[in-house]
Amino acid sequence: MLKNIFKWGLKKSLWVYHAGAAACNNCDIEILDMLTPRHDVERFGVMLVGSPRHADVLLVTGVCNRQTAPRLKRLYEQVPKPCLVIAIGSCACSGHFFRDSYNYVSPIDQIIPVDVYLPGCPPKPEAMIDAVIKAVGKIR
Amino acid sequence: MSQSIEIKTELENKFDWLKDQVRITRENRLWLDVPADKFFVIFDYLISLAGFKELCTITGTDEGDNYGLMYHLARTDGKVLNLKTLVPKEGGSMKSIISYFPGGTIYEREINDLLGVKFEGLPPGRRYPLPDNWPEGEHPLRKGWQPDKLSKVEGIKEAGEERLNMPIGIRSEISQPTDFSLIRRRDDVQISIGPQHPALKEPESFNVTLQGEKISGIEIKLGYNHRGIEKACEQRSYIQDVYLVERICGICSHTHSTCFVQAVEEIAGLQLPKRAAYIRTLVGELERVHSHLLWLGVAGHEVGFDTLLMYTWRDREIVMDILAMLTGNRVNYGINQVGGVRRDVTAEQAADILKAVDQLEEQTKYYIEVATEEQTLIQRLSGVGKLSKEDVLKLGTVGPTGRASGVERDVRRTDPYAAYGELDFKVITSDQCDVYGRAVVRLLELMESYSMIRQVLKKLPDGPISVRAPRRIPAGEAISRYEAPRGEDVHYVKSNGTENPERVKVRAPTLANLQSVTKMLEDRYLADLPIVIAAIDPCFSCTDRLIKVEDKGLMTWEEIRQYGIEWYKKQGVDFARMTGKIGRSKE
Numbered sequence: 001m002l003k004n005i006f007k008w009g010l011k012k013s014l015w016v017y018h019a020g021a022a023a024c025n026n027c028d029i030e031i032l033d034m035l036t037p038r039h040d041v042e043r044f045g046v047m048l049v050g051s052p053r054h055a056d057v058l059l060v061t062g063v064c065n066r067q068t069a070p071r072l073k074r075l076y077e078q079v080p081k082p083c084l085v086i087a088i089g090s091c092a093c094s095g096h097f098f099r100d101s102y103n104y105v106s107p108i109d110q111i112i113p114v115d116v117y118l119p120g121c122p123p124k125p126e127a128m129i130d131a132v133i134k135a136v137g138k139i140r
Numbered sequence: 141m142s143q144s145i146e147i148k149t150e151l152e153n154k155f156d157w158l159k160d161q162v163r164i165t166r167e168n169r170l171w172l173d174v175p176a177d178k179f180f181v182i183f184d185y186l187i188s189l190a191g192f193k194e195l196c197t198i199t200g201t202d203e204g205d206n207y208g209l210m211y212h213l214a215r216t217d218g219k220v221l222n223l224k225t226l227v228p229k230e231g232g233s234m235k236s237i238i239s240y241f242p243g244g245t246i247y248e249r250e251i252n253d254l255l256g257v258k259f260e261g262l263p264p265g266r267r268y269p270l271p272d273n274w275p276e277g278e279h280p281l282r283k284g285w286q287p288d289k290l291s292k293v294e295g296i297k298e299a300g301e302e303r304l305n306m307p308i309g310i311r312s313e314i315s316q317p318t319d320f321s322l323i324r325r326r327d328d329v330q331i332s333i334g335p336q337h338p339a340l341k342e343p344e345s346f347n348v349t350l351q352g353e354k355i356s357g358i359e360i361k362l363g364y365n366h367r368g369i370e371k372a373c374e375q376r377s378y379i380q381d382v383y384l385v386e387r388i389c390g391i392c393s394h395t396h397s398t399c400f401v402q403a404v405e406e407i408a409g410l411q412l413p414k415r416a417a418y419i420r421t422l423v424g425e426l427e428r429v430h431s432h433l434l435w436l437g438v439a440g441h442e443v444g445f446d447t448l449l450m451y452t453w454r455d456r457e458i459v460m461d462i463l464a465m466l467t468g469n470r471v472n473y474g475i476n477q478v479g480g481v482r483r484d485v486t487a488e489q490a491a492d493i494l495k496a497v498d499q500l501e502e503q504t505k506y507y508i509e510v511a512t513e514e515q516t517l518i519q520r521l522s523g524v525g526k527l528s529k530e531d532v533l534k535l536g537t538v539g540p541t542g543r544a545s546g547v548e549r550d551v552r553r554t555d556p557y558a559a560y561g562e563l564d565f566k567v568i569t570s571d572q573c574d575v576y577g578r579a580v581v582r583l584l585e586l587m588e589s590y591s592m593i594r595q596v597l598k599k600l601p602d603g604p605i606s607v608r609a610p611r612r613i614p615a616g617e618a619i620s621r622y623e624a625p626r627g628e629d630v631h632y633v634k635s636n637g638t639e640n641p642e643r644v645k646v647r648a649p650t651l652a653n654l655q656s657v658t659k660m661l662e663d664r665y666l667a668d669l670p671i672v673i674a675a676i677d678p679c680f681s682c683t684d685r686l687i688k689v690e691d692k693g694l695m696t697w698e699e700i701r702q703y704g705i706e707w708y709k710k711q712g713v714d715f716a717r718m719t720g721k722i723g724r725s726k727e
Contacts, residue, residue, distance in 0.1 A: 104368070121387070
């Protein structure tokens, strides 16, 4: 019962937190692009927040390296559950170019649970909106 | 060429043992190998008398029994002298150049970490760029080094856990000074900013020490973004590397790929077709427009002027559409290849670009009007983040940050590449020496970029857009410079005659500029920190946690919670009773 209320609450106006894990800025600027006037997802209540403790959705970008992996885990622990995690960009999904790198740890999904994978280098803002919608669809 | 020969003869006259040692590979590029014992004689002479006052970077190479150390020294007229020396692997060490270039220690630290070269006189400090839990004695850039060696040593998970259990905000390593730290007293309040930022951009960490609201110390911690690209470049072919270096940074992706490709072309002796040079310039300038508009918005956001953020990002979409039309992708254009470019510009595209540039120019004029007339903006930015001309020269600050302090340093002018030698443009400088100056420089540079885009499209010569490049690049080395939106970008490429490069070294402009941030923040207020850091254009905005350190030493979360409860009890607030009242006593 309580779980359903949480789920119902999560469906409306998702607040997103952007967690960069050694990204190249590419996906990061496209996330920001998604939030500025051309695409303006704030119309649907999607808002970028400054603290993981306020977030419903974690947008993870970048190759997770040895330095950021424990920090990413800690960020995830701070997000109130239930929450959604979207891995944005090929790096976050699979490691992309950096699979063989000595500083690379693993894909994001081996560190924190991922709900939606969004490959692309970088994915277009339209694709990111689609990913958020797919994530909402998963709640049911 | 003549000036380079002059430098050569001057050196030979001064030191007769240098006869025929100086190599000149092309205009503006000199190479010199010296033995380690005579290194500082030449180094001293070059800096104090020959005018090579700029240190681009230091490259470390692994050469059999020795380590090669190459110091790339530049002069304001665009000449680059690459001074190389060898240090034996067994028991060898090099003297630190800290007395010549205080900012140069970060490059030495990098070589120390990645190759294991010891530097005498390098002050102890935090490692860079490898992670904190990296095992000692493992140096990834050494030739025979294999990543699978790491599986033997402690894994990431365990090391990560250990760090997770550390008290938040109070880290034991805080007491270690780094290259970026100011002197600190024990009773100050420390705020840790980063590594995660609420709004955007890379994870970096700032430990700020405060006295009241004034910043008395700042420690910048880098290395969160280290992905091992230099090693990855060595493992891939030149064709693959073009796309790999593009992903060093998403905002200046064209910068890095052009810079790399130029170096490879120079080694291979390829003659770049004129049309390709013009198209590279065109994309480069469009990239500068998108980057500067992005910066303007972020700067607006940092000072609480979000309307500016929304306006500039709306207009930025115009240039993003142009880039997508021209290259096929919004960012990471993938337009460069060794020997030319991959896509041509058609007449219709040119017309579209001109139309877009007109539109952008009109908008930029409006922003310039806002910047010069809006009192709130002027007063917020004036006098913040002061950096004098002398400091710029001493710390090697590059790009708009340096130009806003009156230093006319622009690689496009001093060491022209692509088609910049044939274009007419002004190098924008300002004597403001503060964040306001940096904003004005960037805005006026936008206008120059529009004019350059128009010139490129007008002069665009006919002909092929690429020449055939060999898969194997002959042995050789080259250094290439590029004026990125943020400043001078330097790539050093060394080839060994195979399909893969022997060594690729990248010095991005932000690394040079970060060293000036501590100077800018000296005795400033905490509220200025975001905009000052953003003004060099790595753009940070941040909120994080604050924990007060009293004479109790380190505290865990539980202790801090207890301490808080006790403190409130003394004030007459009892949480135990309160939680009972609102029905959460089960906890």
